[in-house]
Amino acid sequence: MSTPYAEVIGDPIAQSKSPAIHNFWLRELGLEGRYDHCLVRLEELVDYLAKRRADSDWRGCNVTMPHKLAILPLLDRLDPLAERIGAVNTVVRGTDGTLTGYNTDAPGFLEPVRDELAKTHLFRMARVLGTGGAARAIVAALAQEHFVIVLAGRDPGKARAMLDELAPDGEHHAIGLDHFADATDFAFDDREHCFDLIVNASPLGMTGQPPLAFDFSHAPPRSVVYDIVTSPLDTQFLQDARGVGFETIDGLSMLIGQADLAFAHFFGTHPPRNRDAALRELILK
Template identity: 55%
Template sequence: MSKSYAEVIGDPIAQSKSPVIHGFWLNLVGIDAEYHRCHVKPEGLADYLVARRGDALWRGCNVTMPHKQAIMPLLDRLDPEAARIGAVNTVVREADGTLTGYNTDAPGFLEPVRPKLGEEPYRFAYVIGTGGAARAIIDALFHAEFMIWSISRNPAKAKAEFGHYLGDDPEFLIDLAELKPGPLRPADPEVFSLIVNATPLGMTGNPPLDLPWGGFLGNATVYDIVTSPADTALLQQARAQGLATIDGLAMLIGQAAVAFEKFFGVAAPRGQDAELRKLMTR
């Protein structure tokens, strides 16, 4: 390649929307660089980094499943937030060829949440899932002063993964199978309540997330990080219940903006997010 470039790696990788996002921004700011997909299997991850480390045109890569944790010991340095979360989704090649790992999922997740935080004295979050995405999301919510409940099919795993973020009371570990159907509880104006799907359930090719609504507040906001489709069955059901929603494209664009600046040295141009969303949903 003759141009500077960055890319996204994963296994699989064909579904990634990152090239659309970064390509759109590169065109807007007029940078003569490229952004690609690169299919990297787990057994090829170390060799991939060896090859890229020696390429002065390579600015770095975004990292998706299943490499977010496996890549960590292969890097020269971890940003403190990535080390604390225990997952890397962005690698930057420094001028001296060393590789630094970052986690932009956490700030990307919080970006669409912050404008919704009002004067409510309490912040509650129910996070569904125990994977790498949930790890970054729970860390972000903890540092934004949310009280957090973990909902999963394996509360023991959730305890091991997230116990230091949760309260000591077992009530903060909820078995997904034990949630009950029923009406929403009355809205509580003193609580900002967030329900987050941090699993692949609802993604194209996966079964939907069948979430019983009984017990959740009537003024909750439902945030589904799935990006394909952007308007998941969960979000449609939430709107039918009268709940506010945030889709996964919001997080995807937010985390990409942080990575874009690290790769190319300029802020992502955010004034045309609506046009970008249309491109991503074609």
């Protein structure tokens, strides 16, 4: 008897926590199915999709680096949000073999700050570090929530182009990533009625990657520091932020949020989110 399955693809992929999340939910719900990880190199992406398209047991896949942009022209259709963002992190196979691309990164990123976003603020600003596929979703999500965005990348021109494409109506700023590496003596005003986010949307600080150079003199008082890296989960960036008194959000928060939506696409029901504490405990063992 065949078993429905989904998986996460990328290069590298062994460090992914997505299989632990989805398989935990499948067990909790008593659903037949499994969720795997699959190493797919960039040059293998076309063949991978051709094989999976023909497999009626395959429900789809999550997509991580470096495929979130490269996969776009290989799909049959795009969900409107994925089309606007220009990046896909979830592919769903239809019963007729057609492949549809979605982006669950944007709502997944916002999930852990929804309570704060429900409040009224005088001003919202986000400093976003990175210009890859995940950053595209984050910039689009923040623009929808009326943030002024400072986007930092190795290539400020790429950062500027991304802002012009995804957030054309705001007065946003593009700068070099090295801008945040050195201390600043800028005197921030009272931010009590403002909401400031500092977001690492790059792979810097990930296992096997160089560290993220960020001096926290660039963070306004009461900033929330958010790192989407999941390996390691408690990055040096987050440790340094806590060390100087900032609230932090780890990458597992976004990963679980986006996985919720992907799971519903793959297996036809939402996961048991009342079990998040047990899920975190499992992953952190």
